Amino acid sequence: MRRLLALLAVLTLLGGCGARGGGERSVLVLAASSLGRVFEDLAAAFEARHPGVAVAVSAAPTPELVAQVSAGAPADLIATADVESIEVLAAGGSLRDGWSVIARNRIVLVVPAANPDGIGGLADLAAADLVLGLGHEGVPVGRYAEAVLTAEGIDVPPTAVRLRSATDVVARVADGEVDVGIAYATDVRGVPAVASIVIAEAENIDIAYPMAVLAGTPSPALAAELFAFVASTEGRSILRAHGFLSP
Numbered sequence: 001m002r003r004l005l006a007l008l009a010v011l012t013l014l015g016g017c018g019a020r021g022g023g024e025r026s027v028l029v030l031a032a033s034s035l036g037r038v039f040e041d042l043a044a045a046f047e048a049r050h051p052g053v054a055v056a057v058s059a060a061p062t063p064e065l066v067a068q069v070s071a072g073a074p075a076d077l078i079a080t081a082d083v084e085s086i087e088v089l090a091a092g093g094s095l096r097d098g099w100s101v102i103a104r105n106r107i108v109l110v111v112p113a114a115n116p117d118g119i120g121g122l123a124d125l126a127a128a129d130l131v132l133g134l135g136h137e138g139v140p141v142g143r144y145a146e147a148v149l150t151a152e153g154i155d156v157p158p159t160a161v162r163l164r165s166a167t168d169v170v171a172r173v174a175d176g177e178v179d180v181g182i183a184y185a186t187d188v189r190g191v192p193a194v195a196s197i198v199i200a201e202a203e204n205i206d207i208a209y210p211m212a213v214l215a216g217t218p219s220p221a222l223a224a225e226l227f228a229f230v231a232s233t234e235g236r237s238i239l240r241a242h243g244f245l246s247p
Contacts, residue, residue, distance in 0.1 A: 026054040027222050028074065030065045032081035033165040034105070034141070034184045035209065038242040039079070045238060046229050055226065061139045061165045069094050069214060076223035079211040079230075081105075081184075082140035086210040096220065099212035102230050103244035106204050107144050109197035110173045110181040110188055119180055119197055122152050132160045133169045133181035141166040144205050145182035152203060170194055186243040208247070 031039045036059030043055035060068075062080045069078060069089060079102065080086050086099045110133075111119050117130060125132060134156065135142030142162070149156060161178050163169050169181035174193035184207070188196040211230060213223045229235050236246065 025050075025052050025219075025222065026056065027076045027217075027219050027226055028056045028058065029226070030068060030073070030075045030078040031057055031059045032062045032065065032079060032140070032209065033059050033167050034081055034187055035059065035079050036167075037190075038186075038239055038244065041238050041242070042230055042235060045234065046226055049229075050225070053222065063138050072216065074216070074218060075214055076217040076219055077211060077213055077227060079209055080140075081207070081209060082143075083208050083210055085140075086212060089212070094215055096213040096215045096217060096223075099210045100231060101208045101247040102211045103209045103236075103239045103247055105207040105209065105244060106185045106199070107141065107148065107182055107207070108185045108188060108199055110170055110183050110194050111179075111197060112173060112176065113193055113195050115195060115197075117179055121197065122149070122154060122199060122203060125149070125154055125180065128157075130157075130179045131177075132157060133163055133172045133178035134160050135166060135169060135182075136162045136164065139165060140207070141169070141183060144207060148182070148199065148203060148205055189243050209244070 029039055036057065039057045043057055046055055047053055062082060062085050065078055065080060066085050066089060069075065078089070089095055090099060109119060134145050137143065146156060161172065163172060166183035166187045169183040170187045170191055172178045173181045174191055185196060188194055211227060213220065213227055217223045
């Protein structure tokens with residue numbers, strides 16, 4: 001429900017309505033899809049320590065978040081799944097100050113829980129009869145997957161299924177629509193229908209999640225407080241509980 005309300009707020013502004021009133025004790029976070037669940041917990045913890053404050057979380061693929069900000073969405077903070085996107089926003093004057101990396105991640109191979117194809121590593125993806133699920137070329141998880149495959153000399157098969165986000169990749173593997181996917185390690189947690197196959201660190205890629213307060217925030221002081229909370233010891237503990245790595 002929290003996420004739905006946040007999306008409605010964004011869509012309302014994009015439809016031509018005005019932004020929130022500056023006196024409201026509310027803050028809206030635009031978060032990359034893979035951060036959606038952890039930011040719900042971060043929001044709840046922040047609200048518990050700030051009575052009367054409401055934190056809304058709108059989770060979507062990073063390119064969609066960038067488009068929302070560029071269109072003037074009434075948001076306060078943004079957390080993306082890549083540094084490139086936050087740098088684009090910074091160059092365009094969309095950030096109030098600078099940005100900081102709040103967490104890191106890794107990609108993994110995602111297979112059905114029983115792993116019927118016996119997939120053990122990247123080399124097994126070359127099998128001609130496997131249906132591979134990847135993020136679209138334009139979303140960070142898709143680019144990360146292609147970078148890892150290219151480094152190992154593995155071509156993306158023409159039969160690969162391109163999906164909107166890492167969470168969609170996991171869902172397609174869970175539903176049996178694809179045989180194996182490449183997604184964030186954190187997205188596999190809590191999904192009993194799938195299992196993850198670790199990609200060796202030497203073959204993997206470092207994934208950073210930057211966060212920033214937006215220049216157009218209607219609530220700059222509150223946004224700065226939430227930013228500080230996410231970067232605090234307690235905030236990082238919540239991120240680690242969801243499987244994210246320290247920044």
